[in-house]
Amino acid sequence: MERTVITNVESISGHQDGEERPPVSLSKNPRSLYTLWHEYEFGIAGRMPPKFFSSRDRGANRYTYSKRKTFWDLVVKMVNRGRSANEAIDFIYRYYGFNQSVSNIIKKLQRERKEGTGYPQFL
Numbered sequence: 001m002e003r004t005v006i007t008n009v010e011s012i013s014g015h016q017d018g019e020e021r022p023p024v025s026l027s028k029n030p031r032s033l034y035t036l037w038h039e040y041e042f043g044i045a046g047r048m049p050p051k052f053f054s055s056r057d058r059g060a061n062r063y064t065y066s067k068r069k070t071f072w073d074l075v076v077k078m079v080n081r082g083r084s085a086n087e088a089i090d091f092i093y094r095y096y097g098f099n100q101s102v103s104n105i106i107k108k109l110q111r112e113r114k115e116g117t118g119y120p121q122f123l
Contacts, residue, residue, distance in 0.1 A: 024057040
């Protein structure tokens with residue numbers, strides 16, 4: 001069996017050398033965690049999905065990317081442990097409250113991660 005090694009983001013995201021890359025930016029104000037997850041997985045409005053960002057792309061969106069990464073990492077961990085992405089997001093909403101804004105939930109996740117509690121209640 002022959003193995004293929006992918007060495008660049010363009011190959012992963014389906015864009016070959018010479019083709020125009022989709023814009024690399026993040027949405028300004030996602031209204032829900034579901035929208036935020038959809039952006040991470042598939043991109044929004046023709047933009048490249050953040051999971052395929054190169055280090056240069058992440059640097060260009062440094063502040064927003066780093067804030068959202070806490071949430072994305074948590075959902076990825078929960079999915080790897082057997083939950084679907086929607087179940088994981090539902091669980092996060094139930095824990096923090098459906099009336100909380102996306103930015104408030106992300107701030108709480110960051111605080112727990114920084115304090116070392118590591119949001120074990122989700123895993």
